[in-house]
Amino acid sequence: MKSFQATCEDGWKSKVVKAKSIDEAANMLEADLTDHVKMMHNMDLPSDPKELHKSVVDHLQEVK
Numbered sequence: 001m002k003s004f005q006a007t008c009e010d011g012w013k014s015k016v017v018k019a020k021s022i023d024e025a026a027n028m029l030e031a032d033l034t035d036h037v038k039m040m041h042n043m044d045l046p047s048d049p050k051e052l053h054k055s056v057v058d059h060l061q062e063v064k
Contacts, residue, residue, distance in 0.1 A: 003063045006033045026056040
């Protein structure tokens with residue numbers, strides 16, 4: 001298991017989750033990142049599930 005966290009260029013960081021892969025972590029953190037972007041930036045992430053997943057993965061990083 002690896003630890004992952006979603007981040008935003010404004011300094012926001014999600015909780016850290018443990019997952020087997022970055023894709024699994026993206027599924028776990030999708031709601032947190034979507035809520036942050038909507039509330040703080042008044043924007044929506046893509047509605048297409050594949051594009052949404054890619055967008056979340058782009059905001060993830062592995063943490064130690």
